[in-house]
Amino acid sequence: VDEKQIKEAIENYVPNNNRSQIIEKGTTKIILDAYNANPSSMTVALQNFGKLEATNKIAILGDMFELGQDANKEHTDLAALANSLKLSQVVFIGENFHEALSGSNLTYKTFGDFKTAYHLKTLENATVLIKGSRGMALERILELL
Known part of the structure; x- marks a missing residue:
């Protein structure tokens, strides 16, 4: 395969597997990254989302799984990062976030x-970041819009 074809293929690649997809639904722009989540990928996603030039930025974050005894701390730390960014709203979904944040505002157990x-x-x-572990199936949010 020649270099030009490779370059064109990469430039034209559009993910459709819940990994960093950009989706527009009406007046809402969505960054859907609901395939995998761990503390480092969530941190990078939030930091990049925070830098994005957009108004009315909303992050909807789902639980990270398989963290063992560190689950509470990792979810608490991630929530602190999310809340420190200049976002219009941060929403947390999942038992781990619910437990770590004691069911605070905009935290949903399921x-x-x-x-x-x-x-x-x-x-x-709004511009919305949707990110969480695969088991959270956060792409279901798209069906609600």
């Missing part, structure tokens, strides 16, 4: 709780 209680109109005219 996806069902989020689906029932969260006001989806908040996402209109």
